[in-house]
Amino acid sequence: MNTVQFGLDTFGDVPTRDDGEVMSYPEAIRQVVDEAVVADELGVDVIALGEHHRPEYAVSSPDTVLAGIAGKTSRIRLGSGVTVLSSDDPVRVFQRFATVDALSNGRAEVILGRGSFTESFPLFGYDLADYDVLFDEKIALFAELLTEKPVTWSGTTRAALDNADVFPKTANGLATWVGVGGSPQSVIRTAQYGLPLMLAIIGGQPERFLPYMDLYRRAADQLGTTAHPIGVHSPGFVADTDEEAAEIVWPHMKVIRDRIGALRGWPPIQRHEFQAEIEHGSQYIGSPETVARKIAKTVSSLGVGRFDLIYTSGTVPASARLRNVELYGSKVLPMVKDILADSTNGTVAA
Amino acid sequence: MSGAMAKRLTIGILGSGKVGTVLARLALAAGHRVLISGSGDPAKIRLIVGVLAPGAEAVWSAEAARDADIVVLALPLGKLESVPVAELDGKVVVDAMNYWWEVDGIREDLTDPRVSTSERVQAFLPGSRVVKAFNHMGYHDLDEGPRPVGAVDRKAIAVAGDDAEAVASVSRLVDDLGFAVVSAGSLRDSIRLEPHAEAFGANEDAGTLADMMARFDETERGRAVAAARGADASV
Numbered sequence: 001m002n003t004v005q006f007g008l009d010t011f012g013d014v015p016t017r018d019d020g021e022v023m024s025y026p027e028a029i030r031q032v033v034d035e036a037v038v039a040d041e042l043g044v045d046v047i048a049l050g051e052h053h054r055p056e057y058a059v060s061s062p063d064t065v066l067a068g069i070a071g072k073t074s075r076i077r078l079g080s081g082v083t084v085l086s087s088d089d090p091v092r093v094f095q096r097f098a099t100v101d102a103l104s105n106g107r108a109e110v111i112l113g114r115g116s117f118t119e120s121f122p123l124f125g126y127d128l129a130d131y132d133v134l135f136d137e138k139i140a141l142f143a144e145l146l147t148e149k150p151v152t153w154s155g156t157t158r159a160a161l162d163n164a165d166v167f168p169k170t171a172n173g174l175a176t177w178v179g180v181g182g183s184p185q186s187v188i189r190t191a192q193y194g195l196p197l198m199l200a201i202i203g204g205q206p207e208r209f210l211p212y213m214d215l216y217r218r219a220a221d222q223l224g225t226t227a228h229p230i231g232v233h234s235p236g237f238v239a240d241t242d243e244e245a246a247e248i249v250w251p252h253m254k255v256i257r258d259r260i261g262a263l264r265g266w267p268p269i270q271r272h273e274f275q276a277e278i279e280h281g282s283q284y285i286g287s288p289e290t291v292a293r294k295i296a297k298t299v300s301s302l303g304v305g306r307f308d309l310i311y312t313s314g315t316v317p318a319s320a321r322l323r324n325v326e327l328y329g330s331k332v333l334p335m336v337k338d339i340l341a342d343s344t345n346g347t348v349a350a
Numbered sequence: 351m352s353g354a355m356a357k358r359l360t361i362g363i364l365g366s367g368k369v370g371t372v373l374a375r376l377a378l379a380a381g382h383r384v385l386i387s388g389s390g391d392p393a394k395i396r397l398i399v400g401v402l403a404p405g406a407e408a409v410w411s412a413e414a415a416r417d418a419d420i421v422v423l424a425l426p427l428g429k430l431e432s433v434p435v436a437e438l439d440g441k442v443v444v445d446a447m448n449y450w451w452e453v454d455g456i457r458e459d460l461t462d463p464r465v466s467t468s469e470r471v472q473a474f475l476p477g478s479r480v481v482k483a484f485n486h487m488g489y490h491d492l493d494e495g496p497r498p499v500g501a502v503d504r505k506a507i508a509v510a511g512d513d514a515e516a517v518a519s520v521s522r523l524v525d526d527l528g529f530a531v532v533s534a535g536s537l538r539d540s541i542r543l544e545p546h547a548e549a550f551g552a553n554e555d556a557g558t559l560a561d562m563m564a565r566f567d568e569t570e571r572g573r574a575v576a577a578a579r580g581a582d583a584s585v
Contacts, residue, residue: 129455204490215401265545
């Protein structure tokens with residue numbers, strides 16, 4: 001029986017304190033570390049930190065925060081979600097995560113992605129017009145680096161490497177996923193490198209992604225690579241009751257959603273749209289029972305091997321966020337595992 | 351999806367990404383023949399098409415354009431220059447595209463409030479009859495949205511164009527695919543469906559969508575467009 005892995009993901013959203021003041025960035029980073037410690041104690045399998053370069057988010061260097069978490073935890077896996085590979089140097093990404101892997105006794109993992117935000121491009125001197133070629137070339141190089149043997153590589157987006165050996169080596173290899181939002185080409189590229197697929201399902205019915213999962217498996221089959229268990233990550237929030245959870249999240253998520261939406265030309269989100277996402281879309285918001293039922297439904301209907309909850313949403317107060325992490329680890333996950341065990345008589349599909 | 355048996359058309363879809371594959375599925379479900387192309391050799395998209403739009407035929411874009419009754423542009427707007435202009439001559443062309451700076455790069459010509467992006471597409475395809483449709487609804491809403499005529503929760507797609515016959519053809523296709531049609535005026539008016547307009551992203555019934563477009567002039571974006579257009583009557 002394959003065990004489904006359950007994670008918590010955050011971009012390090014800067015929360016408010018109980019007095020209503022917005023936290024400083026150093027406080028916001030330490031808040032994430034505190035949450036990771038609680039998640040570790042409660043048996044959450046993985047915490048993944050997503051790289052962002054906007055004022056609403058404190059985590060721009062996930063690996064540095066993960067290194068901090070490594071020293072305070074013992075079991076939880078430490079991931080990025082995602083590392084914006086297009087605007088980073090694959091060699092440095094490998095080195096940094098190999099270092100976290102050493103500090104955490106082999107618990108590091110990286111999720112490579114193109115990112116749903118683009119602030120890193122001008123910040124690091126990349127042209128958005130090169131969006132595709134940057135990712136194409138860099139993931140090809142990263143796949144070479146994962147062999148941990150000397151690499152010879154040349155391309156247009158980085159200096160060539162001639163039999164370059166990269167250090168440190170890891171003890172058992174660096175776990176690497178590719179995060180994909182819904183581009184079919186990205187799904188095929190992930191299969192091409194034989195890497196596990198992490199689908200970001202942030203709106204609509206999760207079952208809509210079944211064809212993408214089929215595409216991944218069939219592409220791997222055709223290309224002769226390995227199709228790994230697929231992961232999904234979706235936003236949510238757990239509080240003591242359904243009503244409380246929605247009321248806590250709504251005003252904070254609306255502010256950040258509307259601010260980021262305005263950059264893309266989306267009109268402000270309406271409450272009925274938010275409610276629709278909770279009821280039959282991809283917002284896992286509610287009491288432990290509600291969220292557990294919804295996660296179990298997604299896990300079993302999609303047959304995924306990993307589910308991560310994006311547990312932060314803008315300036316949601318730090319105390320409510322910590323409670324969310326506690327409820328997720330102590331109540332939601334045991335319930336999800338019970339539901340899955342009952343519904344499958346103890347055999348979860350691979 | 352409409353009550354009467356619709357005529358079987360050949361729909362050409364240029365673009366095999368999120369939007370293109372969803373529209374291909376909807377057109378197939380409505381009983382149409384679908385030709386779909388990617389950015390080059392159809393061999394590159396055969397697997398995607400086989401899994402995400404089984405029944406559609408992966409072809410070169412020139413072939414999709416030449417053999418189709420209606421051609422849908424579902425590629426990044428920034429790649430408009432790659433479409434087969436000659437083969438699109440005389441065709442009804444559906445512009446389902448939006449300017450998306452994160453993919454298309456920063457383009458001042460595509461953000462000029464005086465000119466809608468569909469007018470730009472029409473100018474690039476002078477021999478085609480361009481109709482704006484399907485751009486305002488997110489691809490997952492499109493995917494989940496089709497309903498038969500008369501369903502209480504039928505969602506609407508806004509259709510805009512300068513050629514009445516082409517607009518009528520595309521309106522029938524929209525209805526066929528499972529959506530109500532809301533008339534959105536001319537290509538110039540289609541700026542009311544673009545990013546920054548209230549209707550952009552709309553997954554609403556016909557009345558609500560019509561109301562959104564009707565109040566465009568009173569919105570911040572509407573006033574900005576009116577001011578820019580008023581200040582320069584030459585465009």
